[in-house]
Amino acid sequence: MESEEPKPVVLITGCSQGGIGHALARAFADRNCRVVATSRSLSAMSDLQQDPRFYLQELDIVSDQSVQNVVSNVLEKFGCVDVLVNNAGIQCVGPLAEIPLPAMENTFNTNVFGSMRMVQAVVPHMASRKKGKIVNVGSVTVMAPGPWSGVYTASKAALHVITDTLRLELGRFGIDVINVVPGAVRSNIGNSAVASYNRMPEWKLYKPFEAAIRERAHFSQMSRSTPTDVFAKNTVNAVLKKNPPAWFSSGYYSNVMAIMYHLPIFVKDFIIKKVMKG
Numbered sequence: 001m002e003s004e005e006p007k008p009v010v011l012i013t014g015c016s017q018g019g020i021g022h023a024l025a026r027a028f029a030d031r032n033c034r035v036v037a038t039s040r041s042l043s044a045m046s047d048l049q050q051d052p053r054f055y056l057q058e059l060d061i062v063s064d065q066s067v068q069n070v071v072s073n074v075l076e077k078f079g080c081v082d083v084l085v086n087n088a089g090i091q092c093v094g095p096l097a098e099i100p101l102p103a104m105e106n107t108f109n110t111n112v113f114g115s116m117r118m119v120q121a122v123v124p125h126m127a128s129r130k131k132g133k134i135v136n137v138g139s140v141t142v143m144a145p146g147p148w149s150g151v152y153t154a155s156k157a158a159l160h161v162i163t164d165t166l167r168l169e170l171g172r173f174g175i176d177v178i179n180v181v182p183g184a185v186r187s188n189i190g191n192s193a194v195a196s197y198n199r200m201p202e203w204k205l206y207k208p209f210e211a212a213i214r215e216r217a218h219f220s221q222m223s224r225s226t227p228t229d230v231f232a233k234n235t236v237n238a239v240l241k242k243n244p245p246a247w248f249s250s251g252y253y254s255n256v257m258a259i260m261y262h263l264p265i266f267v268k269d270f271i272i273k274k275v276m277k278g
């Protein structure tokens, strides 16, 4: 009798209920994967607790210690990580000229260095097996950057470049690297963005634009935004392919942004300023 293919082990960051990571965790489990769902707090994933398809771990990607603990726990329990999904990320809304540097650093520490910390923790293991997939979650906003989210967009642009570079550097070790690029997808990102926006200082030059700036926090969360489970199902189908794509973009606005990317800059700026009240 042929032995059954072992179920892939998928490690996902940022799986709080209501967000993309949580929906990805469910979608991978539905495709017969063993899912390590992680979040900064176990209580944010309490609905997954009784389901044996999930191994839940507390993980803060800005902490070396936390990342090392979780990766070694997973290797001890399952012996491998087949897929790493760097999904955890934070918004940062405000005008570039006035956002306090610590808020910028925090955004890059999470979106860029947090993802790199995860990559560096799993690559030695994946390379030793000559097998693995790394999925980084970028953003369509990089295709046509608008005002009031420059820090976030810059961090995601850095992540896009890192993803493309990793693909070239890790291919020789049998590791596929995939850029998942969401359009507008329903999640908690708007509420989290407002919470951090409320901690910003009062704007000086930009005080008259306060309403438009605040609105940016919710921009991806409109009624037409793609439901999280739909986005997750499509993404998981792409990631689990034998030869996964280098780039997978879906969700509301993803087509528009792909077109925007190719427009001359003055046309792009004109449209974006109108839409974002910049």
Ligand SMILES: NC(=O)c1ccc[n+]([C@@H]2O[C@H](COP(=O)([O-])OP(=O)(O)OC[C@H]3O[C@@H](n4cnc5c(N)ncnc54)[C@H](OP(=O)(O)O)[C@@H]3O)[C@@H](O)[C@H]2O)c1
Pocket: 013, 014, 015, 016, 018, 019, 020, 021, 039, 040, 041, 044, 059, 060, 061, 062, 086, 087, 088, 089, 090, 091, 110, 114, 137, 138, 139, 140, 181, 182, 183, 184, 185, 186, 187, 188, 189, 190, 192, 220, 221
């Ligand atoms: N939704 C969209 O329209 C959209 C569009 C483009 C790109 N994205 C990207 O998609 C990814 C998922 O975002 P989302 O929309 O699902 O937002 P979300 O609902 O706010 O989820 C973000 C997740 O990241 C976690 N996180 C933040 N900092 C972390 C840290 N230091 N360590 C570990 N986890 C951390 C959050 O945990 P807590 O619950 O503890 O805060 C939460 O679980 C992000 O990378 C985001 O930039 C989203």
